[in-house]
Amino acid sequence: MSDGPRFPRTGTGTGTGTEELEHQKAAITRLGHELRALVEATVRTDASPDTLHRVADGVRTVTGRLTGRRRARGEIPEVDEFPAGPRFYSPVTGAGSPLAPPMRVMAADDGLIGECTLAGTHEGPPGYVHGGVSAMLLDELMGRACAAAGTPGLTVSLQMRYHRPVLLETPLRIIARVTGTDGRKIFVNGSITSRTAAPDASLVTAEGVFVTPDPDSTRALFPGLQRVMARELRG
Numbered sequence: 001m002s003d004g005p006r007f008p009r010t011g012t013g014t015g016t017g018t019e020e021l022e023h024q025k026a027a028i029t030r031l032g033h034e035l036r037a038l039v040e041a042t043v044r045t046d047a048s049p050d051t052l053h054r055v056a057d058g059v060r061t062v063t064g065r066l067t068g069r070r071r072a073r074g075e076i077p078e079v080d081e082f083p084a085g086p087r088f089y090s091p092v093t094g095a096g097s098p099l100a101p102p103m104r105v106m107a108a109d110d111g112l113i114g115e116c117t118l119a120g121t122h123e124g125p126p127g128y129v130h131g132g133v134s135a136m137l138l139d140e141l142m143g144r145a146c147a148a149a150g151t152p153g154l155t156v157s158l159q160m161r162y163h164r165p166v167l168l169e170t171p172l173r174i175i176a177r178v179t180g181t182d183g184r185k186i187f188v189n190g191s192i193t194s195r196t197a198a199p200d201a202s203l204v205t206a207e208g209v210f211v212t213p214d215p216d217s218t219r220a221l222f223p224g225l226q227r228v229m230a231r232e233l234r235g
Ligand SMILES: CCCCC/C=C\C/C=C\C/C=C\C/C=C\CCCC(=O)SCCNC(=O)CCNC(=O)[C@H](O)C(C)(C)COP(=O)(O)OP(=O)(O)OC[C@H]1O[C@@H](n2cnc3c(N)ncnc32)[C@H](O)[C@@H]1OP(=O)(O)O
Pocket: 083, 084, 139, 140, 141, 143, 144, 147, 152, 153, 154, 155, 156, 157, 183, 184, 185, 209, 211, 212, 213, 214, 217, 218
């Protein structure tokens, strides 16, 4: 995607070499993929209690292998390109997140396009996407559209309209477009459509207001961002 020009791209500075970072990203992506398959299998299975107990024991053992240093709250992973680029553990787009569909994000003429297909993990009404998950997809893409337009912001208001249920196991297109700004406020529209059935009919639409925090708030809210910028400047 094309990102706004005013943010550092992390993962290219000092610390870990580029090749090592690429290996790290590939491994994170692979584990994310396997975990998403595990989560989907978990919510779809009708295995016996015995099997479920054995799997739970196995998962507990595997979890125990992910020891060592844990990132502190707010610490931005070196593989990330915060705030405008990919975040590996985003619950929406993160290749490493077992919660993320993950949604792929591309630049469009006047905003961003996201694509994903959801399944049992994100079910709300039987056979359909959970409404909160639709809001999550739109919130993320609309927030990224702000950053891509060079005006990053946090959501202060997100008004959702659910026109038709969103089918599971159907390729979806999510669109986000900045429609205007007023001081630190950024106005954004978004929609979800099916890429196959009636692609012109919006299933969900959203109107959002995002606000760019002032510099003092930004420093207070995101101390990790200062470290990323310092890391980048050293590099
Ligand atoms: C180098 C700079 C980097 C800056 C980084 C900033 C953001 C970057 C973050 C991520 C970007 C990257 C990717 C994004 C992808 C995914 C994220 C998805 C989105 C989210 O997951 S994000 C989490 C949920 N989100 C929050 O956690 C916000 C909680 N919130 C606050 O932390 C404060 O709210 C804050 C600091 C944002 C503003 O606080 P504040 O004190 O500076 O601003 P204030 O209240 O003065 O409002 C200013 C003007 O907005 C108007 N206004 C306020 N509320 C309104 C509303 N509801 N409707 C309509 N207008 C509203 C006022 O009326 C006034 O308008 P006016 O100036 O015309 O009077």
